[in-house]
Amino acid sequence: MPTLLRLRAAALTATAVLLSTVLAGCGDDGTEDQDLTRQELSWKACPAPDEAQGEGAAPSPLPDGDEWQCATMKAPLDWNDPKGDTIDLELIRARASGDKSERIGSLIFNFGGPGVSGVKTLPGFGDGFETLRTRYDLVSFDPRGVGRSDPVLCENDQQLDAYFQQDASPDDTAERTELLDSTKEFNDACEKNSEQILPHVRTTDAARDLDLMRQVLGDRELHYFGFSYGTELGGVYAHLFPQRVGRVVFDAVVDPTRDPEQSSLGQAKGFQLALDNYAEDCVSKSGGCPVGDSAQDVKDRIATLLKDLDRKPIPGVFPRELTQSAALGGIIQTLYSQELWQYLTDGLQQAYDGDGSLLMALSDTNNGRSENGEYDNSAAAYTAISCADAKPRYDAAYVERKLPEFRAASPLFGDALAWGMIGCTDWAVAGAADHPDVSAPGAAPILVVGNTGDPATPYEGARKMVDALGKGVGVELTYRGQGHGAYDSKNKCVQGAVNGYLLDGKVPPAGTVCT
Missing domain, CATH: 3.40.50.1820 (Alpha/Beta hydrolase fold, catalytic domain)
Incomplete structure (x- = not known):
């Protein structure tokens, strides 16, 4: 994603x-x-x-x-x-x-x-x-291309709900095909709705x-x-x-x-480091850590949660369910600031009890979704500017060859960040450099x-x-x-x-x- x-x-x-x-x-x-x-x-x-x-x-x-x-x-x-x-x-x-x-x-x-x-x-x-x-x-x-400045517009709110719920780390051919198809549909919508501005949003x-x-x-x-x-x-x-x-x-x-691949790999390492730091901080508190007995236990339980959600989502923000991808987005959101680490603890506690609403709300924030279900154009603008700037285009076969390296960098975030590299595949505008x-x-x-x-x-x-x-x-x-x-x-x-x-x-x- x-x-x-x-x-x-x-x-x-x-x-x-x-x-x-x-x-x-x-x-x-x-x-x-x-x-x-x-x-x-x-x-x-x-x-x-x-x-x-x-x-x-x-x-x-x-x-x-x-x-x-x-x-x-x-x-x-x-x-x-x-x-x-x-x-x-x-x-x-x-x-x-x-x-x-x-x-x-x-x-x-x-x-x-x-x-x-x-x-x-x-x-x-x-x-x-x-x-x-x-x-x-x-x-x-x-x-340009952002907010009120001739915004890039791609899919509507209902389409974006489905886009962000899909499996961002496919495990089989069907899930991979779904991810590739939805990415192409998103990119085609950007071209259809914002064709005039797309060539002119480079940095x-x-x-x-x-x-x-x-x-x-x-x-x-x-x-x-x-x-x-x-x-x-x-x-x-x-x-x-x-x-x-x-x-x-x-x-x-x-x-x-x-280049984009190196940046994605660096982020896999960076978010893994932040998660490591969160886990160490949690277990160091005098009252103990409510989501794990040790730093490794905290990370193991998160990994188990994500695997469970991949098989069976839990209730999120009604009527949507907390999927593996939504949970991962919520976790990522909290790792941007130490002030948000407590929200990660609270969200994990709730999710372990079958309530995915807090992690989904955090994921919604990461994706630019308001409480009334409307999205800002940050996802569209991000894609348009990034793809206009960056020359490399990665296909599914290339990502699959790189998965072991990304997983070594981060067992938790590696797959999703590797598959995120396909975001500019078949983009309407050539990348600059x-x-x-x-x-x-x-x-x-x-x-x-x-x-x-x-x-x-x-x-x-x-x-x-x-x-x-x-x-x-x-x-x-x-x-x-x-x-x-x-x-x-x-x-x-x-x-x-x-x-x-x-x-x-x-x-x-x-x-x-x-x-």
Whole structure:
């Protein structure tokens, strides 16, 4: 199931979740539309998120009572034809709260995915970025193909219910055929319903949107905070526009050197490590662990549960049943943040007693399903962006040859993550490259924060990003912690280093370690 691979921002899961000058200077293709660089944004009160964004209430006022503001920015549909058709990109901002004379500019956030709505996500951080807001307008956006920004649409809610219930780790020919057929049906629906936007949702397109956004917001340089997939987007921006890199931070860092297979294998190892850490933590508690007598017993019982569910699902969120795939999705959801580990314990206890409702609710969150049964477009956007970016296409025979390696990396998650590689098979748009190019010689320092316990973007990716950015650009900081990302952990060392760079331009020493 392709959505098992989505690289979510830590805060998401903890809640459940002048252009011509630049292009010429970078030796780019020189295409632009001067009118778009001079557009004026009309900022208004933000509406409630729509279905593609995940629904919910309009954002609450900021801690000081100020209101969030939203606007629409026009960008070329095709950056190779910038005077042609345009698309609308949705933006959100909170104006800087401090002295205007101390304002640095806008700080633009991307929260990962690919496929996460920044317009919905940024307000969910509450006061988490209030320190940064003293000198920046906080800005985020729905990238092209996401949320309100010309969303990629594929299957309807009823079809998605069936899609996410199917067996993501087939054991026989019939189950394999069902998985391949349903994946093709999903991909065909994407082409049928979103044919115009599919060729134009690559990360390079979003990076050019970022530079247009920088200009429209009135900033000479891009100040940026990227989480998870947002680090890949930031790296691609730095490659395309190195002289426009301002103060930039990457957190929960994607390894830019890996192809999709290597990334999936790395995630298998990462989620297995997170499960190991959860099990050790559970049995270390003074009151004992209610889901196992030892760390190995915890993992063995989970494996047994999944095998039992493969044979016979149990009641989940009525009228749906908790299948093996749904349970696995719920477990994965909890491993993105240590704050969610207690939900995993509770969900497992209930499931052992025949009640799969909590694990299914967690799986629904992972899949972008609301309580009323409506899905956001994150699964569709994830697939569209990933398949437009990545050149490799894997078939069933290839996956089967790789299964032993994935199972060795993770007995629990290996099969599903291996089979997830078929998500781009027969996709309507060719992939751009084996992996992104993030080399950015001459760019300003970029602070790269890696978390040793990160399941979705394993820690080793931070060092690979630093090396790929090039000498004198990437500055690595290590957080010895758990969960996907570091800044949202509220670790004072991490936040002090990040805030010190973004607010005061103070680059921490390379190799700094926070515990």
